[in-house]
Amino acid sequence: MLSVGIDTHERIHYAEIQDEKENKLWHGKIRNIKEDFESLIDKIKKIENSNNDKVEFIFMNPTGNYHIPLKYFLENNNFTVYMVDARKTLNLRKMINLNTIKSDSEDAHILAATPWHDPKYREYTGHNRSSLSSISRERSIVVKSITAIKNYIHSDLAAVFPEFTDLYSINSAAGMAILYEYATPYSILNAGIDNIIKSIKKASKGHYRIEDINRLMETAENSIGIPDKDDAYKFKIRMNISRLRDEMNNLKNIEKEIISRSSNNGDVNNLTNLRGLGIINSAIIVSEIGNIEQFESALKLQSYAGKCPDIEGSGGKTHSKGITHVRNKFLSNAVYESAISLVMNKNKEFYDIFNREIGKKKSNVQAYIAVSKRLLFHIYSIMKNHKPYKEKMVGNYKRYA
Incomplete structure (x- = not known):
């Protein structure tokens, strides 16, 4: 068997073809x-002919969207492409590189060597998301931008x-109107x-309280x-309000588009x-x-969402290092x-x-992670069976929550 590793970038990809002995x-x-x-x-066909062997694996790392055209092209030419998260190959990198300096050509070598060192990657060809995810991910970018801009204004x-x-x-109609004009x-x-009053009336469609404005004037005075x-500072605040x-x-x-595209889902x-x-x-x-159907079980879905423990082992013993950071962060x-939201609404x-x-002395974050795991269990059931949510008693399904 032969293997191909491809380290992807925006303009140039680095590739390596090797045999089972890592030649x-x-x-x-x-x-x-x-x-x-x-x-x-x-090149692949020539090497296959000269070695009387076949390329069974093409391993590629997902880098933004840069890998997508090449992956699509290879799959259309009847090759199976396996996706490898760079974070998951950290230990393999250390074993092969012996901690030498990272380079693109070395990354291609490590990717090509993946099937010989870690056979489990031969089973994973990547996760296919809905096309709507590209729009929802744009929403995430805008939300982060809004948070950053608000922080600049606060500062x-x-x-x-x-x-x-x-x-x-600062993101209310009245607040933005005041800061944009005066600051x-x-x-x-x-x-x-x-x-x-004139600025606030225009921004808030006539809704204002005179006592709030009097309080603003008094606060400004003192x-x-x-x-x-x-x-x-006035210039900076005005620009950031804009x-x-x-x-x-x-x-x-974006949210209007998401709702429109999801209305019949x-x-x-x-x-x-x-x-x-x-x-x-x-x-x-x-x-x-x-x-x-890409997920065999609710546990697999939980793992994909990063709500499962990160396990480390040595000498036949294993222990948890906390929740794994190798995940789909958007999910x-x-x-x-x-x-x-479910907890705040007292579902x-x-x-x-x-x-x-919380009664077990867990932190709020740990408690919300437990809720998240139970939610993912229900999500798996809802999407698998195409049926709405059915409440479970808290004492049941402990392995999922």
Whole structure:
């Protein structure tokens, strides 16, 4: 048998072909163009003929979306491509490289050597997600951007108007209107109460309380913020408020698209039957899982979502190092957020599990992970059987939660 390892990048991939004894039969670079893809196929065929053997395995690491065109091309040419998470090959790298310096060519060698050192990877050709996941992942990027922008604004306000966030949320209509136009205590006082009212009325469609505005003016008068003599902080805050508005609008449009594309999805509709589990997180979960038949059991799904222990062993003994970090982080985050929502909405089964774990002196995070594991068990059942949620008693199915 022969094996191919391909370390993927944006413009150039590094490939190696080797035999079962890890003899390097060929290695080289492949540009991310069709001509080089075809040259790789020709090279494989020539080596197969000269060695009177067949390439049984092509191992590739998923790097962003850079690997997708080459993987698609190889599969269309009747090759089976196996995906290997770089984090999972860490021990193999140490064993082969003996901790030498990491390089792209060495990565290709390690990937090609994977079937000889760890046969289990011969069984995994990668996980296929729903096409909706590309949109839901864009949502994750926008949410992170919103968080970062809000942190920038908070940081600047801490210098010039630290009391502002006690009065208004920076992402509320009134809060953004005030910060975009004025931002600093001096600007607010200089504008006068009539202009402040005018800005807030326009932003909040006429809804405001005069006592809140009076409180704003009084707080601005007595603020401990530093003087913004050259309006540098005011400029930064205004720019970030503009960015925040744009990203919040992007988030609104993305979520509208997710809801539209999920409206006729039976799995999403079944998941939303759980009180406290909304359509957005349900859609993200279903899109990241893809076809449930890819998972042999609920435990396999839990492992994919990173809600299983990371096991380390030596001398015939094993112990847990905590929850594994090798996971689908988008699925993991959506499930964890859903677990919090289920508990906050006091969905009985999940609320009882949370309190059971807290009663065992577990932290909130550990308790929510236990809820997440039970939720994944139900998700597996719901998607496998195409039936809505059915409550289980807390004492049952201990192996899953």
